[in-house]
Amino acid sequence: MEEKPAKKRFIQIVKQLHDLIAEQNIQEGQKLPSERVLSEQLQVGRSSVREALRSLELLGLIETRHGGGTYLASMKQHQFVEIVGSFILQDExxxxxxxxxxxxxxxxxxxxxxxxxxxxxxxxxxxxxxxxxxxxxxxxxxxxxxxxxxxxxxxxxxxxxxxxxxxxxxxxxxxxxxxxxxxxxxxxxxxxxxxxxxxxxxxxxxxxxx
Missing domain, CATH: 1.20.120 (Four Helix Bundle (Hemerythrin (Met), subunit A))
Incomplete structure (x- = not known):
């Protein structure tokens, strides 16, 4: 499958997390989709998804539990990333x-x-x-x-x-x-x-x- 630029991959994953929270009512501490599922939804390689998720984890948006998957962290921190992303997207x-x-x-x-x-x-x-x-x-x-x-x-x-x-x-x-x-x-x-x-x-x- 064709890879998109890293900037777009990162933004798409942030948007996907936003959609999952809104549509599936995912609460803080609840599990997010696996790398495989995100890879299929975003049409990018799993290595690209893994890299983007690592960045999100360092930002404090998500947390990875050994052997237990990836979980949603603080919504306040999520809002920070969404605001910055929207700023860039709206004003090149x-x-x-x-x-x-x-x-x-x-x-x-x-x-x-x-x-x-x-x-x-x-x-x-x-x-x-x-x-x-x-x-x-x-x-x-x-x-x-x-x-x-x-x-x-x-x-x-x-x-x-x-x-x-x-x-x-x-x-x-x-x-x-x-x-x-x-x-x-x-x-x-x-x-x-x-x-x-x-x-x-x-x-x-x-x-x-x-």
Whole structure:
């Protein structure tokens, strides 16, 4: 079956959850359809459904119980995602605001990392750097997601993941040869705790990939 862009997959699954809640009167704590059922309803592969559900779980919309399936979480959090999704769907020009807001979270995460000797010393930065040196595949979102996660702000992570869903075409791509210099400077600066240098490299990187 033909796969749809990641942005559309994510939005469709959010809409499907909304429909299930409204039509079947699913309450908080009740079980949602399986990956197989969602895959059939949305006409996308199960791996795509699984990826989208993982994002929804990180947002706090659903919860997975080991061996027991997926369950609806807080309706208040569901409303947050629906509002943001509707905003994007109704006003395509606002995508620039999405990128700007996402970048605010990314820059703050970089600042936090540079201010922490523990975060700076994490081996993940060297691992990313080596991958770039060896010419291995590395997606833009992999580095940015790691920055947000390591910064330790769970609310920022939830917001960033939602914004990422509307930035998939920009960030789900491998880092190009043109970007490598700035990305390696970013990684090296974070390892040394050089906040301004890291932020400058990040800004230059964002200019390249616009």
């Amino acid at each position: 020009q606002s995508i620039a605001d999405v990128h700007a807001t996402r970048q605010m979270h990314e820059k703050e995460a970089i600042r936090i990392i540079c201010q922490s000797p523990v975060f700076c010393a994490l081996p993940i930065w060297k691992s990313f750097f080596v991958k770039l040196e060896l010419g291995e595949s590395l997606k833009r979102e992999d580095i940015l997601r790691e920055c947000i996660v390591i910064s330790g702000n769970r609310l920022s992570l939830k917001i960033w993941l939602q914004l990422l869903a509307f930035s998939d075409k920009l960030l789900a791509t491998d880092i190009t040869a043109e970007e490598k210099r700035e990305v390696k400077t970013l990684l090296a600066s974070m390892q040394m705790g050089y906040s301004q240098e890291a932020l400058d490299a990040y800004e230059n990187w964002m200019v390249i990939i616009k």
